[in-house]
Amino acid sequence: MGNSFGCSASGERLVSAARDGDFVEAKMLLDCNPCLAKYSTFGGLNSPLHFASAKGHNEIVALLLENGADVNSRNYCGQTALMQACRYGHWEVVQTLLLFRCNVIRADYLSGRTALHFAAVNGHVRCMRLVVADFVPSAPFESVNDRTISDRSDGTSSTKTKQEHSALSKFVNKAADGGITALHMAALNGYFDCVQLLLDLRANVLAATFHYGTSMDLIGAGSTPLHYAACGGNLKCCQILLARGASRLSLNCSGWLPLDVARMWGRHWLEPLLIPTSELPIPIFPPSNYLSLPLMSVLNIARDCGLQFSATATDDAEICAVCLERACTVAAEGCEHELCVRCALYLCSTSNFPSESSIPPGSIPCPLCRHGIVSFTKLPGSSTKEIKLPLSLSFCTPCILHPREQQDTSEAATRSPDMRKNRVASVSSDMFCPITCSPFPSVVIPLCTCNEGPCPNFDSGERDPDEDSPNRSQSGEEKVEGVRLGKTTCSSMFWGRRSCSRENQCNAEINA
Numbered sequence: 001m002g003n004s005f006g007c008s009a010s011g012e013r014l015v016s017a018a019r020d021g022d023f024v025e026a027k028m029l030l031d032c033n034p035c036l037a038k039y040s041t042f043g044g045l046n047s048p049l050h051f052a053s054a055k056g057h058n059e060i061v062a063l064l065l066e067n068g069a070d071v072n073s074r075n076y077c078g079q080t081a082l083m084q085a086c087r088y089g090h091w092e093v094v095q096t097l098l099l100f101r102c103n104v105i106r107a108d109y110l111s112g113r114t115a116l117h118f119a120a121v122n123g124h125v126r127c128m129r130l131v132v133a134d135f136v137p138s139a140p141f142e143s144v145n146d147r148t149i150s151d152r153s154d155g156t157s158s159t160k161t162k163q164e165h166s167a168l169s170k171f172v173n174k175a176a177d178g179g180i181t182a183l184h185m186a187a188l189n190g191y192f193d194c195v196q197l198l199l200d201l202r203a204n205v206l207a208a209t210f211h212y213g214t215s216m217d218l219i220g221a222g223s224t225p226l227h228y229a230a231c232g233g234n235l236k237c238c239q240i241l242l243a244r245g246a247s248r249l250s251l252n253c254s255g256w257l258p259l260d261v262a263r264m265w266g267r268h269w270l271e272p273l274l275i276p277t278s279e280l281p282i283p284i285f286p287p288s289n290y291l292s293l294p295l296m297s298v299l300n301i302a303r304d305c306g307l308q309f310s311a312t313a314t315d316d317a318e319i320c321a322v323c324l325e326r327a328c329t330v331a332a333e334g335c336e337h338e339l340c341v342r343c344a345l346y347l348c349s350t351s352n353f354p355s356e357s358s359i360p361p362g363s364i365p366c367p368l369c370r371h372g373i374v375s376f377t378k379l380p381g382s383s384t385k386e387i388k389l390p391l392s393l394s395f396c397t398p399c400i401l402h403p404r405e406q407q408d409t410s411e412a413a414t415r416s417p418d419m420r421k422n423r424v425a426s427v428s429s430d431m432f433c434p435i436t437c438s439p440f441p442s443v444v445i446p447l448c449t450c451n452e453g454p455c456p457n458f459d460s461g462e463r464d465p466d467e468d469s470p471n472r473s474q475s476g477e478e479k480v481e482g483v484r485l486g487k488t489t490c491s492s493m494f495w496g497r498r499s500c501s502r503e504n505q506c507n508a509e510i511n512a
Helices: 005-020 023-032 034-038 048-055 058-066 081-088 091-099 115-121 125-131 158-164 167-172 182-188 192-200 225-232 235-243 258-264 268-274 295-305 341-350 403-413 474-484 500-511
Strands: 330-332 376-378
Touching (some): 005 058, 023 058, 048 058, 048 500, 081 115, 091 295, 115 192, 225 258
């Protein structure tokens, strides 16, 4: 797309402008040739949208999308602009991509990671909150502390079965290569806010990685998030996992307990907590501060009304009391205070209100009266500027190939309009593919996302041959303690290093 000889030079200029944040240059090029928005580089197949999203240039992202850029375009590794924005934590870009109805379910070619995995591995909790916005209905939040004890057991229960069939549970618990979930990633790197949000979004605390081994053998195949948290060394992550039903007695395929993993990686401060006979009190954790129940409702309104070009207030319209610039287009349910859609969306995307307050968990305090807002409604007479995309961009290729799921989608479209209210999740569980959305077998080529130099050599010959055993000598622990006490942000903890060069080829263009 857009790679003919006639537009190659102009396309490279647009790529440079998107990378450097030169809005004037980008607008001039797109005014002369709007087709340049679909340009992609010859090496990594990165589009200008990938560059602008990775660098956080939100205005250029909106400009490219308005000029016809494919919001779901993939690079050589199958990564979308949403994945790049989540990788680097640019939540405003994520917000813009969601307004243009990007596909959050898509997974990359190499490892089957979704945008939620990219956000979790780097601790970008705001991006995670936005990515799951279409899955969390605007309804009163049921605290995870009210779940039955049967959810914490290995047996089947009606509550657990119901959660497994929900669209939210399927998305949050989607496993990448080796069975790695977003909860494994956040627990390993010690991002407590991400772990807490994922658990409140019904992440499976007992999910185990697959039994076939890759470089996950450093922790052990078949490990639970508690094993990964023990390796990461974050005390609060271990505590909340135990509070939400994790077991100290879970054995991975190597026969290791979470306690054994903590000892192997030198996390000795976790031993009193992870000992199977531990009697240490586990604190009760309130719901996450990053829950945002009204986000889905205001996001749908913003898609209809438009956000980038909200009309200014006229003499007959009420002016937003927050920005004092735009006309009010939404009203908060309950207190009925009116705001413009831009301020309401910004409020829902950035709020980090303590859960111990008097407002219901997951609600957002009204900026005018501090009343807890659970959802927003569109004011009558608000202008409509719906962003329409081709139908083919709404689903990944394998979803279109399943006749049963196409039939379910068509039947859902003929249902009553009451199904489209804010209090019903806008994403159906039938939209999920039974196979990984990838044209290649995702287990063939593992993945590493090291962006800051080469991967640490965990397989070096200097390692003690007995260090993989929980009963290795103290000298072996001291030998590797310098490496293991560092923050384990390298993705070689999840996948092998064979494909480092493949993904670095794509990332080198962006980081040039």
